[in-house]
Amino acid sequence: MRIIHILNHVQKIGNGIVNVAVDLACLQAKTGNEVAVVSVGGEYEALLAVCGVKHYHLDQQRNPINIIKAAVRYQAIAAEFQPDIVHAHMMTGIVLARFLRYGHKYALVSTVHNEFQRTSLLMGLADRVIAVSKAVQASMARRGIPENKLRVVCNGTLGSPRTRNLHDYQPLPLQHPAIATVAGMYKRKGIAELIAAFEQIALNFPQAHLYLVGNGPDRELFEAQALATSVGERIHFEGFQPEPQRYLKSCDIFVLASHRDPCPLVLSEAREAGAAIIGTQVDGIPEALDYGQAGLLVPTKDSKALAKALVQLLSNADTLYEWKNRANQNLEWLNASRVHQETLGVYCELITQ
Structure with a gap:
């Protein structure tokens, strides 16, 4: 052909x-x-x-x-x-x-x-x-x-010719518990809600850090939002990274807070890396998370619901481990x-x- x-x-x-x-x-x-x-x-x-x-x-x-x-x-x-x-x-x-x-x-x-x-x-x-x-x-x-x-x-995207075997990527020395997203810096990716949710939970989890991996036209807006919080020093803008797998392997919780997202490739990569996942209940995200079997689903544009899900994972080591394990199951179809x-x-x- x-x-x-x-x-x-x-x-x-x-x-x-x-x-x-x-x-x-x-x-x-x-x-x-x-x-x-x-x-x-x-x-x-x-x-x-x-x-x-x-x-x-x-x-x-x-x-x-x-x-x-x-x-x-x-x-x-x-x-x-x-x-x-x-x-x-x-x-x-x-x-x-x-x-x-x-x-x-x-x-x-x-x-x-x-x-x-x-x-x-x-x-x-x-x-x-x-x-x-x-x-x-x-x-x-x-x-x-x-x-x-x-x-x-x-x-x-697992087994993509663009990437190496997951084991070949070296994890990064992030500060834990580490919460991360890998997304373009666009409003539709829900970065503003993620920053707001982190601010809501940060005082109760003083060791937690948020890593925002990606670039885009709204980055300065989000940087200003983070700077205006009381925990700005714990919110890290990492820019575009050619090997996001290093963050996915290192983080404890991966969040995709999109307002719209047809079927994001990064969720299959986060699942393979074994991060506990929180995603919004919109478009193709539930499908990519086996309709809630492989990750927690929250409403879009709702920082309070997102904060509640973060607290659920950060408050109990067994719960966090369970969702990491669930994310890592049933990967063949991805x-x-x-x-x-x-x-x-x-x-x-x-x-x-």
Whole structure:
């Protein structure tokens, strides 16, 4: 099978969409398919080359002159590579692949990652639309994507070609009990609620520290919020980390307080690392936590409920141990190879038709 993945870039910046696409491309190439990635490029080009994936440079910046150039370039790439499948992961890619398909025989697949974006409806231009969780599938169906187009392939990243074996990562000397999150510094990731919850419990747990791993446009806002608390010296902004596994292995409690999150990859990594997990009850987070079997679930935008869950874990060593153990169970379905196989199944469905 000849497969093209089209996305904006392949930069190593913690972007979950890029990570999923790179995983798929590498695993597909390793299992004998001819695979190409089309993007403006980035650090993952080296890994793609090692895995036998061809990379074509395509700048998809949305200005009129560049879009015309991108259209001409895309046509040339498709004519040269002759794909059976084009798999679009981002909005510009799906538009190019759909409206420039004339004269080519490929089937078109899209993956909906951030379905809360209004423009995600464009992903419905594909012949098959992969939703990264059942919650995303239901949302897209409500918004008008035909159900016969939709397929669910839940995210999973364990065993990814991008990462090493978990045992190869050295844990960090964090101060314990250590509470951590790994997330972009965006309001929708619930960082403000996490800081507020930590402030509520910090005086009762004077040894606890909070580690915020990630970067983003709202970081200064959160830094100001932390500085305004009475426990700012125990709130650590760690920035983007290329090896977040070192934090996941070291922390006692991992928190993902998102307001919206289709199916976050970091939860599978936190589970593998054996952290006790607290997540919000929204979108694909419950699915990633086996509907509350592998982590505590709290309402979104509710710092009091989050603080209560933190107290539950920090107050009792046996409870903390139990939730660490529960997080570490039933990990097989979170493997990247399962995502790869199910995605190939969607491709085969189209090719046999």
